[in-house]
Amino acid sequence: MVRTILTYPDPELKKRSNPVTVITDKTRELVRDMAETMYAAPGVGLAAPQIGVHQRVIVIDVSTQEDKPELIVAINPEIVHAEGEAFEEEGCLSIPKFSANVRRHARVVVKALNLDGEELTYRCDDLLAIAFQHEIDHLDGILFIDHLSPLKKGIFRKRYLRAQEDAKEHHK
Ligand code: ZN
Numbered sequence: 583m584v585r586t587i588l589t590y591p592d593p594e595l596k597k598r599s600n601p602v603t604v605i606t607d608k609t610r611e612l613v614r615d616m617a618e619t620m621y622a623a624p625g626v627g628l629a630a631p632q633i634g635v636h637q638r639v640i641v642i643d644v645s646t647q648e649d650k651p652e653l654i655v656a657i658n659p660e661i662v663h664a665e666g667e668a669f670e671e672e673g674c675l676s677i678p679k680f681s682a683n684v685r686r687h688a689r690v691v692v693k694a695l696n697l698d699g700e701e702l703t704y705r706c707d708d709l710l711a712i713a714f715q716h717e718i719d720h721l722d723g724i725l726f727i728d729h730l731s732p733l734k735k736g737i738f739r740k741r742y743l744r745a746q747e748d749a750k751e752h753h754k
Contacts, residue, residue, distance in 0.1 A: 585619045594634050602658055641654065677742070
């Protein structure tokens with residue numbers, strides 16, 4: 583089932599998510615919904631709090647071929663090593679129509695459980711490394727705009743909130 587994606591400034595996005603203690607049918611249903619929601623958007627990643635579920639679960643698919651999805655399901659993901667610098671343009675399904683360059687690590691090693699409860703290690707760079715950092719941030723209530731300088735963030739808020747107001751006016 584495709585769920586509603588919460589958008590900034592929804593306070594639910596600022597909350598920290600809890601680790602998953604047992605993987606149950608509910609977890610599997612959550613992951614299925616998250617993947618459907620991400621693909622429908624479409625997006626390259628989604629974290630559970632973006633659909634209002636405060637559990638440490640993320641899904642990512644940075645594959646470029648539409649007919650070959652490569653879904654990564656990461657439960658309780660943790661960055662165990664990070665190095666290098668990246669400064670790439672990012673967007674977020676919870677912050678529609680806005681993007682900005684964000685400073686991140688270029689390479690990360692992530693440990694996470696899969697749906698079978700097995701611990702997997704992901705050594706990643708490029709888009710996948712950035713996606714992991716972006717989605718894990720969501721689990722800690724951090725959005726990519728929180729990485730911007732206060733000046734840039736100020737400009738963003740003004741523009742974004744004004745655009746939201748305009749959209750509301752149009753719906754009246
Ligand atoms: Zn996001």
